[in-house]
Amino acid sequence: MNEPIKVKNVTDVKIQQPDPQHHDNHYPPRSRIYVRAVEGTLNTFRRFYGGFFIVLFALLPWLTYDGHQAILLDIAAQRFTIFAVTLWPQDLTLLAWLFIVAAFALFFVTTFAGRVWCGFMCPQTTWTYIYIWLEEKIEGPRNKRIKLDERALDTDKILRKSAKHISWLLVALLTALVFVGYFTPIQQLFIDFFSFNTSTMVWGTVVFFTLCTYGNAGWMREIMCTHICPYARFQSAMFDKDTFTVSYDPNRGEGRGPRPRKTSREENRDKGLGDCIDCQLCVQVCPTGIDIRNGLQYECINCGACVDACNGVMDKMNYPKGLIRFTSEHQLAGGQTHILRPKLVGYAVVLLVMVVLLVLDFLERVPLDMDIIRDRNQLYRETNDGLIENVYTLKIMNMSQQPQRYHISVEGLPDVRYLGQADINIAAGEVYSLPVSLAVDPYNLQGAVTEFSFKVESEQAEPVIIEQNSKFLYR
Ligand code: SF4
Numbered sequence: 001m002n003e004p005i006k007v008k009n010v011t012d013v014k015i016q017q018p019d020p021q022h023h024d025n026h027y028p029p030r031s032r033i034y035v036r037a038v039e040g041t042l043n044t045f046r047r048f049y050g051g052f053f054i055v056l057f058a059l060l061p062w063l064t065y066d067g068h069q070a071i072l073l074d075i076a077a078q079r080f081t082i083f084a085v086t087l088w089p090q091d092l093t094l095l096a097w098l099f100i101v102a103a104f105a106l107f108f109v110t111t112f113a114g115r116v117w118c119g120f121m122c123p124q125t126t127w128t129y130i131y132i133w134l135e136e137k138i139e140g141p142r143n144k145r146i147k148l149d150e151r152a153l154d155t156d157k158i159l160r161k162s163a164k165h166i167s168w169l170l171v172a173l174l175t176a177l178v179f180v181g182y183f184t185p186i187q188q189l190f191i192d193f194f195s196f197n198t199s200t201m202v203w204g205t206v207v208f209f210t211l212c213t214y215g216n217a218g219w220m221r222e223i224m225c226t227h228i229c230p231y232a233r234f235q236s237a238m239f240d241k242d243t244f245t246v247s248y249d250p251n252r253g254e255g256r257g258p259r260p261r262k263t264s265r266e267e268n269r270d271k272g273l274g275d276c277i278d279c280q281l282c283v284q285v286c287p288t289g290i291d292i293r294n295g296l297q298y299e300c301i302n303c304g305a306c307v308d309a310c311n312g313v314m315d316k317m318n319y320p321k322g323l324i325r326f327t328s329e330h331q332l333a334g335g336q337t338h339i340l341r342p343k344l345v346g347y348a349v350v351l352l353v354m355v356v357l358l359v360l361d362f363l364e365r366v367p368l369d370m371d372i373i374r375d376r377n378q379l380y381r382e383t384n385d386g387l388i389e390n391v392y393t394l395k396i397m398n399m400s401q402q403p404q405r406y407h408i409s410v411e412g413l414p415d416v417r418y419l420g421q422a423d424i425n426i427a428a429g430e431v432y433s434l435p436v437s438l439a440v441d442p443y444n445l446q447g448a449v450t451e452f453s454f455k456v457e458s459e460q461a462e463p464v465i466i467e468q469n470s471k472f473l474y475r
């Protein structure tokens with residue numbers, strides 16, 4: 001009962017003292033990534049490829065087609081104009097098909113070649129590279145930038161930093177203006193914006209997208225790709241051992257280490273040295289700051305910058321290129337890459353089917369729509385001459401880009417008397433509200449409800465026709 005409690009002498013246990021600088025911070029601050037510029041085939045390809053898409057992005061909203069902005073996604077008016085086609089909320093299925101096609105295209109490309117979308121086409125990467133290029137031009141190469149950041153504030157530092165942020169903001173502002181120009185007439189937007197005559201709503205939207213671009217490409221950079229973008233998280237589900245990804249060949253590269261330039265490859269091999277000279281260039285050029293020599297990592301965006309950097313080193317060392325290369329896990333292990341594998345073929349088949357369905361849905365699209373609204377106050381009434389009359393309001397929408405003349409008729413009601421306008425003109429994109437009365441002899445009606453249809457036909461060489469069912473009520 002009164003057994004003494006066993007104690008242990010703990011005087012020599014070392015208690016770790018908190019870091020005086022970060023004693024409240026359990027998450028050490030992220031070290032900044034200073035991306036080193038790199039030259040090489042993949043970088044040149046990305047520059048031209050990215051340049052082409054930036055030019056396309058900047059020019060497209062300025063194009064006109066048939067007197068109107070060729071691409072205008074007018075959200076307020078609920079109409080998307082893309083050259084000769086105008087899409088309305090009624091065309092939502094097309095948009096859904098488009099998203100499904102884009103999703104399966106992404107699955108297919110990711111299974112085949114990993115995150116090449118991220119490395120070569122994603123706007124986040126493209127704009128980040130533009131910002132890094134500006135940074136390099138204004139603050140100098142990587143080493144100079146590191147020293148500049150370590151240096152105390154002086155006039156040169158203030159001038160360089162100010163110039164960099166102003167250039168970033170200008171790029172962000174132009175990006176935001178062009179982007180908003182897809183949703184509002186761009187010529188007017190530029191005139192109004194630079195003459196300070198724009199509405200608060202438009203002004204606020206431009207400022208919002210300017211700050212988003214500046215923040216994403218200037219400050220957040222790889223955080224966006226590694227922590228925020230959901231694609232980084234689920235892409236691994238699409239990878240398999242035959243997916244082409246940027247990989248380091250450890251069989252060739254290890255053991256890594258520096259060596260005199262004049263020693264031959266064979267001599268180095270005898271000393272246990274592989275082809276990696278441990279120069280760290282592949283790490284310094286990586287926009288996400290990872291070391292690809294540690295194996296496949298979810299942060300890798302497959303941009304190939306490390307491939308270019310390492311190929312340059314291999315050239316200088318007179319070693320064969322490709323220590324870091326686009327390859328598959330099977331190939332790295334000395335086997336073959338299986339291109340035609342069930343998963344990839346499956347994605348290709350589904351993608352093809354979706355594309356066909358999208359095209360069919362688009363081809364079957366009719367640029368005319370009608371809503372039939374029955375008079376809810378009175379189901380029917382009897383006219384002085386003994387006919388039964390039903391009243392409707394037809395909402396006819398001209399979904400084309402030209403004014404049209406339409407003819408309205410009724411099918412399925414014997415000897416119907418049509419009271420209302422049979423021919424109407426509707427401007428492009430307008431909805432016409434047409435009140436119509438139909439009167440029928442009760443002896444021709446077979447019951448309380450008779451099914452019939454309204455038919456609307458455009459007066460064109462190739463008429464557009466729609467037919468919609470309705471009900472004629474009696475008793
Ligand atoms: S660039 Fe090539 S040689 Fe240099 S550290 Fe990276 S893998 Fe090794």
Ligand code: SF4
Pocket residue numbers: 246282285286287288289290291292299300301302303304305306307
């Ligand atoms: S590891 Fe190479 S391919 Fe992957 S993000 Fe870094 S530089 Fe790009």
